[in-house]
Amino acid sequence: MSMVLAEEVRRRVAQWCAAQVSGVERRHRQVGYTVRGEVVTIADRRAPRYPELSTSWTSEPLVQLRLEDPAAGRWVAYRPGAEEGTWEPAGRSGEDPVALLDDVLAATR
Numbered sequence: 001m002s003m004v005l006a007e008e009v010r011r012r013v014a015q016w017c018a019a020q021v022s023g024v025e026r027r028h029r030q031v032g033y034t035v036r037g038e039v040v041t042i043a044d045r046r047a048p049r050y051p052e053l054s055t056s057w058t059s060e061p062l063v064q065l066r067l068e069d070p071a072a073g074r075w076v077a078y079r080p081g082a083e084e085g086t087w088e089p090a091g092r093s094g095e096d097p098v099a100l101l102d103d104v105l106a107a108t109r
Contacts, residue, residue: 005035005067009097013040016098031062038067042101063090063104065097077104 013033020031030045042062048055064078073095078087094100
């Protein structure tokens with residue numbers, strides 16, 4: 001059964017995304033998120049290199065969090081797989097989605 005993601009989680013993830021990019025850099029780069037049911041996908045978005053060609057921003061997925069156990073509030077992290085559109089376990093889980101984001105991205109840098 002799919003549940004609606006808590007507004008508190010959305011707010012914290014939005015704040016986390018905004019904090020990843022400095023104000024000066026935001027014209028050219030953003031970190032954003034999408035939500036589908038109990039899955040939060042974080043992506044790095046880049047402005048087009050040649051905006052005069054009216055191309056859209058590119059988006060590269062960074063991490064996906066899945067609420068695996070809603071009763072316990074347990075999140076599991078996934079990273080992009082070798083094949084486009086696939087995900088593989090990142091080997092991390094936790095009850096705080098924002099701390100989990102920090103942990104997963106620190107391990108990949």
